[in-house]
Amino acid sequence: MKIGNSVLAMIVAVSVFLCLTVDSLEASDSSKIVHDAEYYILEAQNAEKWAADDKEVDRKLVKFREKNDGKPPAEYSLYSGR
Numbered sequence: 001m002k003i004g005n006s007v008l009a010m011i012v013a014v015s016v017f018l019c020l021t022v023d024s025l026e027a028s029d030s031s032k033i034v035h036d037a038e039y040y041i042l043e044a045q046n047a048e049k050w051a052a053d054d055k056e057v058d059r060k061l062v063k064f065r066e067k068n069d070g071k072p073p074a075e076y077s078l079y080s081g082r
């Protein structure tokens with residue numbers, strides 16, 4: 001039985017698609033981010049500051065939404081330390 005080039009190309013395309021789909025499903029199974037040791041050291045050293053920074057960012061986002069009809073910013077930089 002002779003297989004045409006278009007059929008062979010379709011088989012290859014479907015095979016590649018299935019491989020990529022299965023690979024992406026495996027990657028999305030883990031719901032928790034795994035950090036390295038350096039992150040955990042930095043987290044222990046900076047947890048209070050990071051929590052305060054998070055509260056400040058949340059406050060600024062609420063303020064922004066109030067001025068923007070409740071819509072979040074499309075792109076907004078909260079960094080002001082230039």
